[in-house]
Amino acid sequence: MDVLLPRTLPEALEMKAARPDARPIAGGTDVMVEINFGHARPAAIIDVSRLPELAMLRREDGFIHVGAGVTYTRLIRELDDLGPMTQAARTVGSPQIRHRGTLGGNLGTASPAGDALPVLAAYDATVEVASAARGSRRISWNEFLVGPKRTALQPDELILGASWRAVRGAGSFSKVGTRNAMVIAVVGLCLVLDADRQQVRVALGSVGPTILRATEAEHFARGVLERGRSISPEELDEFGTLVAGAARPIDDVRGTASYRRLACAVLARRALSWALAERC
Amino acid sequence: MLIRLNVNGRPHEADVWEGTSLLGLLRDGLHLFGTKNACEQGECGSCSVWLDGEVVCSCLVLAAQASGRDVRTVEGLAENGEMSYVQRAFVEAGAVQCGFCTPGLVVAVTDLLARDPHPTDEVIREELSGNLCRCTGYQKIIDAVNLAAERRPSL
Numbered sequence: 001m002d003v004l005l006p007r008t009l010p011e012a013l014e015m016k017a018a019r020p021d022a023r024p025i026a027g028g029t030d031v032m033v034e035i036n037f038g039h040a041r042p043a044a045i046i047d048v049s050r051l052p053e054l055a056m057l058r059r060e061d062g063f064i065h066v067g068a069g070v071t072y073t074r075l076i077r078e079l080d081d082l083g084p085m086t087q088a089a090r091t092v093g094s095p096q097i098r099h100r101g102t103l104g105g106n107l108g109t110a111s112p113a114g115d116a117l118p119v120l121a122a123y124d125a126t127v128e129v130a131s132a133a134r135g136s137r138r139i140s141w142n143e144f145l146v147g148p149k150r151t152a153l154q155p156d157e158l159i160l161g162a163s164w165r166a167v168r169g170a171g172s173f174s175k176v177g178t179r180n181a182m183v184i185a186v187v188g189l190c191l192v193l194d195a196d197r198q199q200v201r202v203a204l205g206s207v208g209p210t211i212l213r214a215t216e217a218e219h220f221a222r223g224v225l226e227r228g229r230s231i232s233p234e235e236l237d238e239f240g241t242l243v244a245g246a247a248r249p250i251d252d253v254r255g256t257a258s259y260r261r262l263a264c265a266v267l268a269r270r271a272l273s274w275a276l277a278e279r280c
Numbered sequence: 281m282l283i284r285l286n287v288n289g290r291p292h293e294a295d296v297w298e299g300t301s302l303l304g305l306l307r308d309g310l311h312l313f314g315t316k317n318a319c320e321q322g323e324c325g326s327c328s329v330w331l332d333g334e335v336v337c338s339c340l341v342l343a344a345q346a347s348g349r350d351v352r353t354v355e356g357l358a359e360n361g362e363m364s365y366v367q368r369a370f371v372e373a374g375a376v377q378c379g380f381c382t383p384g385l386v387v388a389v390t391d392l393l394a395r396d397p398h399p400t401d402e403v404i405r406e407e408l409s410g411n412l413c414r415c416t417g418y419q420k421i422i423d424a425v426n427l428a429a430e431r432r433p434s435l
Contacts, residue, residue: 001298003281003344025342029322032340035299036320045298047345073334094410095388097322099334100341181409182323 002044009053012158013132015046020155022046026054026069027100029093030109048158054104059166067161068104072116075103084122084190088115088173094182104159107144110151113206117145118190119173121203121211123164131157141211148209169195170278172271176263177254186255187263189243191271193279198222200275202268207247207260214268217242221272231276239272240265283347287312288356294343302341303327306353309343314354314383325411328384329353335391337410354383357390366390369428370421377415385411389425398429 004022006012016022022044025031034040048054054069057078066075072089076098079086092098092115106114107127120127120141127144130136133156141162144152153159171192177183188205200221202214220242224235231239249260283305284293294309301320306312306329315338316326322337329338330352338351357364363371366389376382385408392399392407399407404425405418413421 003298003342005344005347025345028340028342028345032301032342033321035342036301036339041299045342045344047342049345093322094325095407096325096328096335096337096410097340100336181406 001042004044004046005050006046006048007050009051009130009158009160010132012046012048012051013130013156016158017132017156019044019046024048024108024158026102026105027071027097029097029101030105030111048104054160056161062166063163064166065161065163066103068107068159069102070104070161072098072101072103075116084119084171084173084192085116088119088175088188088190091115091173091175091180091183091185097182103162107159107162108151108153110145110147110149110210112148112208112210113185113188114211115173115175115185115188115205117141117211118188118203118205120162120164121213122171122190122192122201123167124201125162125164127162128160129153129157130160136160142213145210150210167192167194167196169193170275172274174267174271176267184254187260187267189264189267189271191268191275193275195279198226200225200272202243202246202271204243204247204264206254207249207264209248212246212248214243214246217246217268231272236269236272240269243268281344283309283343285346285348286350288352289350296343298344300343301339302329302331302343302346302351303338305343305346306338306351312353312355316380316383318380322410323412324381324384325388325408326381326384328387328411330387330391335388354387357386364390365431365433366393366424366428369424369431373420373424373427375416375420375424381411381413381415385413385421389428392425393429393432397432399425401426 004015023042026049054067056067072092075089106116126138173190175185176187185206190203192201204212244261244265247264249257318324318326320339322340327338
């Protein structure tokens, strides 16, 4: 096993081009588990945790840009807004895990249970990747996440980060699991009320091969809100049912498909109620 | 591969397999056995150490990622053979049964009290959520944190 230790992004991209089989490692919260258990023996590992270019987090021109190397601890500390991304970051692992785990790792691993991913989906985030040969390119989140643990990243590319338009309006991330900490989501849901675009966007994690948007439910909620009155209990139920209908869950060790559908409806109703209460 | 790093304020080096974790380097390379190896997947916190001042699970850090950096382990807490105030509080509160989780908890609690000298029980539970104890039922650990908070030496 070769360990590559680049100090800058250009150096890292050159190394990745020369060794496309090198597995990137940042916080190690996924990669090291595989190595420790002998499930992975990559021919090479490239440590991207020291690249200053991946460590930036900034707000600019109404957008939020988060480098792939930004940890969950930094997201909580530096976003400092109690918004959905902060909430999602707070549910990741434990303090020790949040000190190491990165947004780029969540994207690279592309687990359907990645806690930050429903938030990126609800924000319609863009993922930026780069290679030495072709420079950088930007891909929408849904083109980047192509399946369970599968992404559109090419072998010579590295993930630079993600960015999204700063949304004016309420929103939340909620998650069902067997305890509050150290839990892999059975269901994760992010709802964003976008006041500028008059949209409600809902994204689901852990209930399909990848992150899913509940577009029918989004249209329904938008219609109700456009009529400019508060939502009725029946409409809230209908919204929950539509969100559950967007899920494509399976039975696995963490929960059954039917439980996951039920949980989607419950979380969706709660999330929309919270967002509307905050709006009033 | 040869890894050079600072551990508890002193330079060390160890020749380890490329896929070795920082935990493996500390235990097998440097024979610092205070940092415990249990789950090897970041679930239990018994391998908690400081890496450049931040508490991490050393099982999830590739040893090479720690090269040139500052690591502080539970062995770095006692001074001149005297237990630290957190270690004493664990003993006095009876927060130790089998003791396997204790080094990781002592590290996590020392870090917590340095940032938040008087944490509420809710904060303590949240901050220690990455450290599993299968014996005590946690109440005595929380008692130990409160006792340590009372006795924390002023810096």
